[in-house]
Amino acid sequence: MSEKLEKANKINIEASRRFAVAPMIDWTDRHCRYFHRQLMQCGQLYTEMIVADAILHGDRERLLGFDAVEHPVVLQVGGSDSSKLAEAARIGESFGYDEINLNVGCPSDRVQSGTFGACLMKSPGVVEEAVRAMRSAVSVPVTVKCRIGVDEQEPEQVLPDFVARMREAGADALWIHARKAWLQGLSPKENRTVPPLDYELVYRMKAENPNFFIGINGGITGLEQAGAHLHKVDGVMLGRAAYQTPAVLGAVDHALFNAAARRIDYLQIRDTMMAYADHWLGRGARLSQITRHMIGLFSGQAGARRYRQILSTEATKPKAGPEVIADAFDAVDTGAETV
Incomplete structure (x- = not known):
């Protein structure tokens, strides 16, 4: 260097x-x-x-x-x-x-x-x-x-x-x-x-x-x-x-x-985490090892309870795949949010 x-x-x-x-x-x-x-x-x-x-x-x-x-x-x-x-x-x-x-x-x-x-x-x-x-x-x-x-x-x-x-x-x-x-x-x-x-x-x-x-x-x-x-x-x-x-x-x-204000692009996060999960599932990881960290993402928002339920139950099943993440995100309004 x-x-x-x-x-x-x-x-x-x-x-x-x-x-x-x-x-x-x-x-x-x-x-x-x-x-x-x-x-x-x-x-x-x-x-x-x-x-x-x-x-x-x-x-x-x-x-x-x-x-x-x-x-x-x-x-x-x-x-x-x-x-x-x-x-x-x-x-x-x-x-x-x-x-x-x-x-x-x-x-x-x-x-x-x-x-x-x-x-x-x-x-x-x-x-x-x-x-x-x-x-x-x-x-x-x-x-x-x-x-x-x-x-x-x-x-x-x-x-x-x-x-x-x-x-x-x-x-x-x-x-x-x-x-x-x-x-x-x-x-x-x-x-x-x-x-x-x-x-x-x-x-x-x-x-x-x-x-x-x-x-x-x-x-x-x-x-x-x-x-x-x-x-x-x-x-x-x-x-x-x-x-x-x-x-x-x-x-x-x-x-x-002091960075410019931006929006949380939840759909981008969904797609990125699905691709990431797919990669790690191919290496023998379990989906729940990844999604357990995502459970609180929509805390306080409409649909958050259903989102948590899907990740907490479906992601723990033996053959759970990245589509579980998509299903969970579908339970909430994933419109971009200004932060």
């Missing part, structure tokens, strides 16, 4: 961080990301968290493969061994990922048993070492996603130190989920809703680190709220709202990236 092109690409990657669909285990797989990119051209898409050991020893094409249309796309990795994380980052870069992100926020039992994810908030030195190793291994940006603290930690005390360590280690960005994680007593689902949000603390971290990218995540339900956050921080991540009501992504380019 020429120096000029490399510089332009870096600028594009940095600009794309203004908005991202958050990494979500069991949700943001390659089929989800392909679908989301039909709605949003700007902004970043994330993989699910993939453990470094799986990248080193598993089926890399299955774990890391993605479609070129997904760019800019970020690989999120999990782990605590700096050498393994560095190698996983290098492999991710070789697959073409635009950025590598280290998970320091997931509170699941599986993550706790491996002493990584949110557990690492208790070991900031380990995270610092990992970021340095990953930065040395790749030329693409390396970022971190964390919580404001865990368990009995006082976020006001631990988060400023954590931010400083990430900045000094060379992280290109820090995404902060504005909630604590309770490693005992709350399920992963409860950890996404029960601990109170502290947006003001994240805002202060940005004010105290004006030259370091800080993005915010947690409890953000729409683009109006996202735009308000962008007056205080550098980037916004939308999680469940983007997944459960994906049509919101159709307004991202205009609302957050």
Whole structure:
């Protein structure tokens, strides 16, 4: 890559961080990301968290493969061994990922048993070492996603130190989920809703680190709220709202990236996803693996219930084909919508 092109690409990657669909285990797989990119051209898409050991020893094409249309796309990795994380980052870069992100926020039992994810908030030195190793291994940006603290930690005390360590280690960005994680007593689902949000603390971290990218995540339900956050921080991540009501992504380019207003072309999305499904069915995939990510597309619109019923029932049948997508779209008014 020429120096000029490399510089332009870096600028594009940095600009794309203004908005991202958050990494979500069991949700943001390659089929989800392909679908989301039909709605949003700007902004970043994330993989699910993939453990470094799986990248080193598993089926890399299955774990890391993605479609070129997904760019800019970020690989999120999990782990605590700096050498393994560095190698996983290098492999991710070789697959073409635009950025590598280290998970320091997931509170699941599986993550706790491996002493990584949110557990690492208790070991900031380990995270610092990992970021340095990953930065040395790749030329693409390396970022971190964390919580404001865990368990009995006082976020006001631990988060400023954590931010400083990430900045000094060379992280290109820090995404902060504005909630604590309770490693005992709350399920992963409860950890996404029960601990109170502290947006003001994240805002202060940005004010105290004006030259370091800080993005915010947690409890953000729409683009109006996202735009308000962008007056205080550098980037916004939308999680469940983007997944459960994906049509919101159709307004991202205009609302957050100043692109021209356009219409969601539902018929184009239908045809594109039918062709995509046909391709993957030919490779042994099941239709429901693709359509499960599309169920919320018409949320709140007339015919949405019938649309969901068709995708939820017909797409799960053994011989279901792309025509199921057409049948589902026929249940709603697919006229183009201005966004």
